Amino acid sequence: MNSGELVDLGQQLRVDSVRAAAAAGSGHPTSSMSAADLMAVLLARHLRYDFARPAHPCNDRFILSKGHASPLLYAAYKAAGAIDDEELLTFRELGSRLEGHPTPRRLPWVETATGSLGQGLPVGVGVALAGKRLDRGGDYRVWVLCGDSELAEGSVWEAAEHAAYEHLDNLTAIVDVNRLGQRGPTRHGHDLDAYARRFQAFGWHTIEVDGHDVDAVDRAYGEALSTRGQPTAVLARTLKGKGVAAVEDREGLHGKPLPDADEAVAELGGPRDLRVEVHEPPATRMLHAVRTGHVELPRWDLGEEVATRDAYGKALAALGSGRGDVVALDGEVSDSTRAEFFAKEHPERFFECYIAEQQMVAAAVGLATRGWVPYASSFAAFLTRAHDFVRMAAVSGAGINLVGSHAGVAIGQDGPSQMGLEDLAMFRAVHGSTVLYPCDANQTARLVSAMVGLDGVRYLRTSRGKNAVIYPPDEEFPVGGSKVLRSSAADRLTVVAAGVTVPEALAAADALDARGIQVRVIDLYSVKPVDRATLRQAAEDTGCLLTVEDHHEEGGLGDAVCDAFLDGRPMPRLVRLAVRTMPGSASPAEQLHAAGIDAESITASVELLVEQAVVR
């Protein structure tokens, strides 16, 4: 396409953005119009992409970080022949693939769900990392179209730091600086230098350009492509609503269809039907030929004292030896999470993300888009930092494994800031998630291995301190299962535990048994999905379930147990032991006792229930 055609294509993208939003009666045409020329030049001149084969390993990758500009994306798909005009006009309808914000669940050309701002660039860094360090022979480029408003998100600067540190010259951020956010002007307006200074300070190459001058944009992209050793940010001065006087560069028009779509289309030169022949990706030379052989998991003897975090690190290293597609990331605490065991054995597949949990999770999502199987770890408490990224990973349908160590008050002296006490609630509420909480080393190793084959967001919770191994190394632990550790016909109650409370529950059962009170003990290592059959049987047999968890009382193990009974069947009596006070510093044993979740507390609770004749 020549320059004149590029200008025309930009106008077509605007026209189609306006038409799609008008058809929907909602959407963000003005945010699409500012970036239309940036998109036109990219699509016609620089992107290498086979729309018929979105999984082509050498395709460039495009991420619309400003996901609300979805009309522009869909208009581009139409120009590329991927969708037709009829589908374009289904924008935002029930059942349409063309959602308000693009998601890969519905559209094969979308790499990652966007719509929560400040996430596209972080995920793009993960994709570019795969291209640079893992997908050998894959010299694809990663293009991320960002808004200017979203540069206020700290996650963007975590990504900027990460990308420059890793010399990701296969990554280009295109920033559509249209100076207007949702409710008004951004902090820096059209001051491109302000953004350039920031990106440069973080080690990026920057190019400032008039985002409506197609030749200048073309040169900028070319300069980005030829820049070596560092990522490039193309900072483009644009006008929101460009091309239609009624809305151009005006406040108060974010996220609204144009007041008069027909008039706007006419002003933009009327409908066009330009078709872009997008460049083909280079022929596949060679990409990662992933070896997935036999995995020899580590084994521990019964009675050995091992922390589940140690078992995690060793199992992950073993998994990495057996499977070439497993990669690991950590947030500068790999000596604590034990991801260091993997890092030592597989340094080429380990990604140090430093203290930037949002970027760590985003990079994991990016790696997963390219077929890698990421395990990302930090303290359970600090994964809360990345909650919005986990939420969006679920919207994407991304398959990522997250591992939170140092769960609960059991960590001891470090105090509440370091204690994961909300993590089960956070991960249970993520759509389609799996939540696992092992209590011994062999169980941990099996679950680490089982996570590989699951869909969606998988979470594993590990503990700091050592526990005796209670399961033989060949025991199996299906996801969605549980283990009945004590059972008799005389059981008067069921104690449901997981992780560090399992040994406490067993000790309590022994103490109670010595006093003539038999209780059942269930190890509910699969917190989500939960083993309904076993819980229902226990309810039927014993009539009362006492849950005990090293987590706040809301959203954790106790609530998970309820999940077995929510179809209207008769409920057992339920009693919940959980962390209800704000802990301070103390030894692990003192903490468990103070929180009322140790063996003594369980024993006392059961005795009280017997005394009160709550249990039969």
Next chain:
Amino acid sequence: MNSGELVDLGQQLRVDSVRAAAAAGSGHPTSSMSAADLMAVLLARHLRYDFARPAHPCNDRFILSKGHASPLLYAAYKAAGAIDDEELLTFRELGSRLEGHPTPRRLPWVETATGSLGQGLPVGVGVALAGKRLDRGGDYRVWVLCGDSELAEGSVWEAAEHAAYEHLDNLTAIVDVNRLGQRGPTRHGHDLDAYARRFQAFGWHTIEVDGHDVDAVDRAYGEALSTRGQPTAVLARTLKGKGVAAVEDREGLHGKPLPDADEAVAELGGPRDLRVEVHEPPATRMLHAVRTGHVELPRWDLGEEVATRDAYGKALAALGSGRGDVVALDGEVSDSTRAEFFAKEHPERFFECYIAEQQMVAAAVGLATRGWVPYASSFAAFLTRAHDFVRMAAVSGAGINLVGSHAGVAIGQDGPSQMGLEDLAMFRAVHGSTVLYPCDANQTARLVSAMVGLDGVRYLRTSRGKNAVIYPPDEEFPVGGSKVLRSSAADRLTVVAAGVTVPEALAAADALDARGIQVRVIDLYSVKPVDRATLRQAAEDTGCLLTVEDHHEEGGLGDAVCDAFLDGRPMPRLVRLAVRTMPGSASPAEQLHAAGIDAESITASVELLVEQAVVR
């Protein structure tokens, strides 16, 4: 103190850090030793603080962002005479005020809990904002001691942006660049310029200094104090473990007591007992004399169609008129959350935080430390971005109000990225939190007003669309209460709803009544604490509770209802309607129907339960 004495004081702080960690058998002495000289100079020369009157309005504010260096903080307290040596050696013991990471719940001189890195500076920005814009006459300085590792957190750059934009020259960040993180070197090692470039790009004044040269540090602090119009970052080159050859500048020694504490103390010149006379704060001239008069809440007529987000904005504006201590913050969506109503009426007490939710919540925490009552709003979905800050606010015991708009699938076309479907789970699991979810405008106004007087983190969930007003304007809604909207002796089941599902439940009750099936309807506007008495009565009367919520099935309204029955009493049957699939784009009504939480779905569920004889 002269220079020689400052050097001695630095050594004393090191000695006491080593001794405290040795006594505890854990802790972070090496991270304390790097910053000891920075702290000595601050304490003896620049800080203005009355330890006997920590609430003194003119006290400078000091925040230890690298909270793990708590031994240094406690050693400084001892040097200032605030604690004695005996207490120093209780470090990390059960019941001690001297926790592993400092918290204001236990120590009056701690402004905010730290220990999750990258939070001290963001909160410090909030404190400095109060000093600059609200606490008239309060010319206190805010000093934040940061680690270098934590500068990888994006939240630090959100704070940097915010502080420079607001010209907070009352804020100084002191960065202890000891080049070593927990597991090894940081990205930038001792490259002070790398940090300086970043801070300068964000608009800060920077000073690079040898952090062990007390005179140079003294000059740097002086320069920071005399810098006008912008915040200052003092970037100090230091050595981790400084002063003890066995640990100085060595890897692998993070978070561990020194191998030989006695020898280390000897090497540091032995114990000292220097006492610092910290400068007094200036005499109080005048600070904010907060007016808290009568609050005239807005009123709506029965049947009016009003969105609860509109009611929020109007109620907040009214609250701000009645109470001079109420302030509002928003994350660049005030036209959606309706915080704009407050902003228009009280611009001097409104803080635009742009798209930086972590910084918004941190600033709210900072403002709260100075006695202000912040209401911070964004989309419910995007508050997940600030989860770790909310968690730490609870550790601090900070009193903040957070308001999440656009809850649930009811927002319609925008799709899942914009839908708050995890927020109830997130906020319920926060220690000591309150979670409110109104269904009409008058209820919203009352709850907005009630939040002022509560402790801890308060969360209000609002909705995008309009609903008919169902409560008269004078109706009262105690926190922890609920409203029984339909009730008869013939009730065969209880529908428990909140927010947008309340009108659906009422419509279902009417439809069922027409078919001869009476159901009770409870509006559970107080999700936490929950109205146990009313739920138990309903359980007793009707035997079965059907919960219906516009939220994922985990951690929300349904789980909250269970909370009424967790003491072992007989449970009612429970049935849960919630969002179980990943929504796409569709109209609000289509969304509620697709999720199975509209009136029709409720009606069908009840009929099925009657048919199956689950309900009596």
